[in-house]
Amino acid sequence: MDKMKLAVIGGSGLYELEALEDRRWVSVDTPWGAPSDEILTGTLGGVEMAFLPRHGRGHVHSPSEVPYRANIDALKRLGVTDVISVSACGSFREEMAPGDFVIVDQFIDHTFARDKSFFGTGCVAHVSVAHPTCPRLGDACHAAAREAGVRVHRGGTYLAMEGPQFSTMAESRMYREAWGADVIGMTNMPEAKLAREAELCYASVAMVTDFDSWHPDHGAVEISDIIRVMSGNGDKARRMIGRLPFLLGTQRDRCPHNCDRALEHAIMTAPDRRDPTLLARLDAVAGRVL
Numbered sequence: 001m002d003k004m005k006l007a008v009i010g011g012s013g014l015y016e017l018e019a020l021e022d023r024r025w026v027s028v029d030t031p032w033g034a035p036s037d038e039i040l041t042g043t044l045g046g047v048e049m050a051f052l053p054r055h056g057r058g059h060v061h062s063p064s065e066v067p068y069r070a071n072i073d074a075l076k077r078l079g080v081t082d083v084i085s086v087s088a089c090g091s092f093r094e095e096m097a098p099g100d101f102v103i104v105d106q107f108i109d110h111t112f113a114r115d116k117s118f119f120g121t122g123c124v125a126h127v128s129v130a131h132p133t134c135p136r137l138g139d140a141c142h143a144a145a146r147e148a149g150v151r152v153h154r155g156g157t158y159l160a161m162e163g164p165q166f167s168t169m170a171e172s173r174m175y176r177e178a179w180g181a182d183v184i185g186m187t188n189m190p191e192a193k194l195a196r197e198a199e200l201c202y203a204s205v206a207m208v209t210d211f212d213s214w215h216p217d218h219g220a221v222e223i224s225d226i227i228r229v230m231s232g233n234g235d236k237a238r239r240m241i242g243r244l245p246f247l248l249g250t251q252r253d254r255c256p257h258n259c260d261r262a263l264e265h266a267i268m269t270a271p272d273r274r275d276p277t278l279l280a281r282l283d284a285v286a287g288r289v290l
């Protein structure tokens with residue numbers, strides 16, 4: 001058994017976790033630059049926690065400019081084992097209404113202007129993201145949301161778009177009808193891919209704020225509507241997070257889905273052809289296998 005250290009990455013509307021005890025905002029340097037903000041460390045129900053506001057306090061980073069690699073590296077460097085992403089999203093399904101939570105289990109990565117891997121020339125690696133979220137952590141989020149009295153859906157496909165503009169109506173209909181997406185947001189990719197490369201269990205809780213722009217009765221998505229729903233969603237997220245320590249406990253078994261062994265056979269570059277400079281940058285993320 002290892003010690004559980006749980007991180008929450010807070011999205012739009014979630015910039016603080018007031019309930020953390022022994023709280024301290026810490027600055028973490030990474031070889032990939034600075035994370036979105038300092039990281040709040042502390043405990044909740046006896047479980048070690050870290051909280052990182054994805055857009056920074058005051059919402060300073062746009063979705064394309066969030067330093068995704070630095071964020072995941074910094075959490076790994078702090079000893080985090082499990083990451084819960086909490087995000088605002090639009091919905092493509094009538095039954096996934098504003099105020100509902102969706103425990104995402106699949107992604108369509110439609111982003112194109114972001115660094116998507118820790119690896120590259122001098123150390124090439126290919127991890128599997130066929131199942132990009134951790135079912136064990138997703139189950140805990142589902143149970144926690146239910147215990148918190150939230151209407152929650154287990155499973156859904158999240159379309160990650162580049163943004164920052166919302167979709168056109170034609171795009172919205174295509175994502176929904178032709179691509180089969182259930183919800184849409186701008187941030188969970190490459191975050192989920194990077195968490196897998198860093199051998200972290202990753203679950204995504206998408207909090208519905210709107211029906212994007214496909215719905216005949218709801219018109220086009222407007223930021224004012226999103227902000228109105230967001231604060232209620234933030235309160236629900238805090239209640240859900242408050243239940244997690246009791247469901248997860250202070251110790252963890254190895255991940256039964258091998259999230260924490262994702263790099264086991266992933267590195268292709270021959271040991272004698274590896275670039276020492278890149279290897280040094282990979283110390284936290286891939287130190288276990290290098």
Ligand SMILES: CSC[C@H]1O[C@H](OP(=O)(O)O)[C@H](O)[C@@H]1O
Binds near residue numbers: 012013089
């Ligand atoms: C505030 S609406 C658009 C914005 O909200 C979502 O952010 P996050 O995923 O961090 O909660 C969405 O992805 C966009 O970045």
Ligand SMILES: Nc1ncnc2[nH]cnc12
Binds near residue numbers: 089166184212
């Ligand atoms: N409709 C939408 N599209 C993209 N990101 C969102 N975040 C919240 N609602 C969204």
